[in-house]
Amino acid sequence: MATTKHAVDLTVNGESAQVMVEARRTLADVLREELGLTGTKLGCEHGVCGACTVIVDGRTARSCLMFAVQANGCEITTVEGLDTDGKLDFVQQAFTENHGLQCGFCTPGVLMSVHSFLKNNPNPSEEEIRIELSGNICRCTGYQNIVKSIAAAAAASR
């Protein structure tokens, strides 16, 4: 089949970018391979693990389940957009203080989920945190220190 390429305009972490890509290319692959933003991870590519979670127009999305062409004209935030010149933001800070990461592979997706979550629910209970976090798989931490980190981030943001 002919592989038509489509022009896709994106604003990623405040910077605009244009790429020419096949329709089948996922947003995750375009972020990672075309734009060099490899912080977004691919852990399962079928929408279960959450490692590829990014924020598209203010809402979290699995970037493995979106084609880049669908994000044409969208504003996207990835993990690379969180810190300010290397200074960790309040969520990142809470994660390092509470040992909320080990191998780091699930971390970018978790951070994006947490950002969106705390915006909608600044004062979550532990159960609400765990329900939300169930969309992100981690194999290292048993989730315990992630839950703790999220609670600490929520407290810090209040």
Add this chain to the structure above:
Amino acid sequence: MDKVTSAVRLPKDRSIRKGKWIGARVQRVEDPRFLTGSAKYVADLTLPRMVHAVFVRSPHAHAYIVSIDKSVLPGLGKTAFAFTGEDMREVPALIDVVTLETLLKTPQHSLALGKVRFAGEAVAIVAHADRYIAEDLAELLGQAIEYDILDPVPDVAAASKTDAALLHPDIGTNEVYRETETHGDIDGAFKAADQSFSLRFHHNRYEAAPMETRGVLANYERPDSQLTVWSSTQMPHFLGSIISGKLGLPAQRVRVIAPEVGGGFGQKMCTSPEEIVVPWVALQLGRPVRWIEDRREHLLSATHAKEQYVNLDVAVKNDGKILGIKGEFIGDGGGYSFNTESALIEPALAAKAFPGPYRLECYEETVAASLTNKSPAAAYRGVGWTASNAAREIVIDEIARGLDIDPADMRRMNMLDADELPYKSITGQIYDSGSYKESLDKALDAIDYPAFRAEQQRLRGEGRYTGVGISCYVEQTAWGSDSSAQAGTPLPSHDNSTVTMDPGGKVTIGTSVSGHGQGHETSLAQVAADGLGIDIADVRVLHGDTLTSPYGLGTYASRSAVIGGATVARAAADVREQVLRVAGKLFEASPEDLLIEDGIISVAGAPSLSKTMEEVAFAAYWDGGLRDEEPGENHQPLLSSTRFYDPPATYSNGCVVVLTEVDTDTGVVKLDRVVVVEDCGTVINPMIVDGQVHGAIMQGIGGALLEHLIYDADGQPLTTTYMDYLVPTAMGMPNMEVHHLETPSPFSIGGIKGMGEGGQVAAPAAVANAVADALAPFGARITHFPLSPDNVLRMIGKIA
């Protein structure tokens, strides 16, 4: 068996200099790069002219490969590249190095040659500059392979049938090993027994499933004959040696880099066939080749773990004293007796570690393994011990119920006392020290055991079924020559760290223990900082690159804190001496009279005489007058030392207690509390230790309740996505309460014992015993994992 009084090799320098860093909850120095997305894993690395490799994998469990027609690929040899097992025929097969006379060997070609032995086995590899197109090509080539399908061998029972198809006809059997060893008067024990109890237990097959799948990037620079391989591996030096041997390249021309590794848990310690194929393709093409495993591929073909049949017969007195145990441990090795530790990796380690914290005086161990049409079995956190510990702790509870003894009392009666240690177990494992009863008592205190029992009775009256499960463990750590020999799988150990102080007074460490989430860069920096009296910010730890790290085996089997910590401590002690000699000359004082504190070197009793580390280091390199003309200890300016450590085996221990409530209508198991008491001797960073406990417990709970690699009767895998292979999520995990005991090892440098696996070893039995305890009124017995709702309803007879 016996209290050990001598004959253990003790290092001369048994101490680690402990200052403000060791034992402190230090935030991890590596965190910022992970939190900002700048950490680079293999999939994040790209090289010019790189091609993407995709494996074509067998759809059949067991078949001959009749033909592969590469000509179907458009652009073959120009834009599309493809190689098969025939193309790689000259590359020697992977093989295990276990030295047991009666163990049959089953070499594995990196790409299947002539025959496939599990669905998912790599049959060919295709490469293209575009990953998407490479996948199109792989699909095309997959359709151009003709197979001659053979009868499948889906499990151990099928493997041993007289008319079973043979996976490896050359060895004439599917059973690669079966031996029985007897310790003590086992027949006498059963004659003297009041009763005997039996358990027939099938431990499920599950796997590490790290968040980062496997991946390899290889680049061969022809002008320099230099191969560089980036792999998501736990053992970069070891992998380099294997690649060098298989591909016939001189070792100094093979550099292996483990960049960030997104979890390994033992799965990434073996040599994957793909780790040979990808570099070989790079050699053929003279172009960089990258292969990133996808999740389906991972579940199909990354090594599996943990499956065993454990059959126990236990001779007991009516008071609960165990007189002797017969144990049969049967492993399901999958399609090949894999290169890590052969198909015996599970059952052999299980049999040796089986006694655990108990006094066992008569023991018959039968170890066997069969090959089946499944992805091969290899290492995963708590190798062999998870099934072993589960079977032992489950049978102890069953005996306690049978004899109407409290399960905690049953354990206490048979458990080693602290003053019996060091102790040589009946299988030859030398427990250096521990706190077996203390950890059990502490865990039971934490839950207020008597109160739980009272409440349990009350709730049963309301038709609610709660249970408590106890699981005690001993965890063999410090995996060096001694430890591996005691485990029954001897492997010489040779790990090193280099500590170098530069002219600016800052320290760089190169270490052979290679981290993948454990925080080595922090804990080893803590050891060096205390050793040298400096801040951890002034220490940088390099690992995972054969060019910058001295030779060693890498990270597995809870060895890095003991070995890495000691090698760094020893090398740092040397550098400290070097620094003090230089400072002594500067101050015209004896080095013994000098102090280092917070990076300041001063003369004891004369605090005005002081210099910064930077000043002293600068002088060491740049002040030629401080050097001796003649070779001797003050001759060379370099402030550096490389030290080796091969520790005696150490054994950590602990106890996991789980409280559960079981819905006897739906079979749903709810975990109410998980209490862990762990003792790993001297702790370098308690925050990191806690994190290791949490993760290991979760993986154990996953295995007990959810995770299960399932094949159908045709050998077809049914759990090939994360929708079918269920790993724990945050909602299913209870909060874990971790308590610490600290019994330093009398054997190891600094008393460090190592940890990281105990949770995975002990948690499954704690869950199982809690469920069985809750369901005791129904006479429920645990026969297999996972304890799915379906399994639970069967246990209590609600469904047949």
Add this chain to the structure above:
Amino acid sequence: MKPAPFAYHVPNTIDEALAILGNDPDGSRLLAGGQSLVPMLNLRLANFDNLIDINHISGLDHIRIESDSLVIGALTRQYDVAHNDDVRNRLPVLSNALAHIAHTAISNRGTIVGSLCHADPAAELPAVLTAVGGELVVQSAAGTRTIRANDFFNSSFTTAINPNEVATEVRFDLAGGTSGWSFEEVARRHGDFALVGVVIQMTLEKNAISDVRIVVFGVAATPQRITDAEKRLIGQTLNDATLDQAVADVAAALSPPDDIHATAQYRRHVAGVLVRRGLLRALEDANSSA
């Protein structure tokens, strides 16, 4: 794990979408939230020559109460429905069911209508629609038609929508009077598809059951109504005898499949357990609404 190639179309109107669809109805697929479709494409379990992205069509994103219906547009995201006050007040069973479905990042994109059209036999939303009643509004070049919930689900992953049609909205019936509902399911993990689940909608008159729908899902190719039990419960109150009879009717009505997560016996047994619990809970809910 990358999808096979496809041609991508972005119509701005329904008519444009229908025209593209008309060119190759069988080789085309509509893309709304994509949360069920894209995994299948990535895994190459499905492959279409044309993907028609309907996300740019206006007028398909709405939640409205219209007399006796709750109307949800084809592009309305599950997250928005789950957090909508009208839905929470007027059709709480839907809000409740959505709490069992997927995770935020998925529900941010996944649509209600898309999930109904995907027709996964273990999915919650088809069961909810079957229980509360309602209809799908579908459009083709020939015009618009509606398909009642009971006629909508043909089999696993198969509905009564023709390949040349586009579903534009779903209309859930809103019960009046003294009515109650319940939603019960057992899943291996929170957010997973159910091993077995039950949705019940019940109406009371003078303390007796005047209407009840009992839908079991995860047990057959489509959500399954237990009509024998429904009929027998009319005019009854709930007591041990009527509940036991309902459970027996459930067991008789079902011949569920085995799969790797649970056996047929398990599903049959637990369907009965959940129906018993669900009936009591629906009754309680109805009484509290009275």
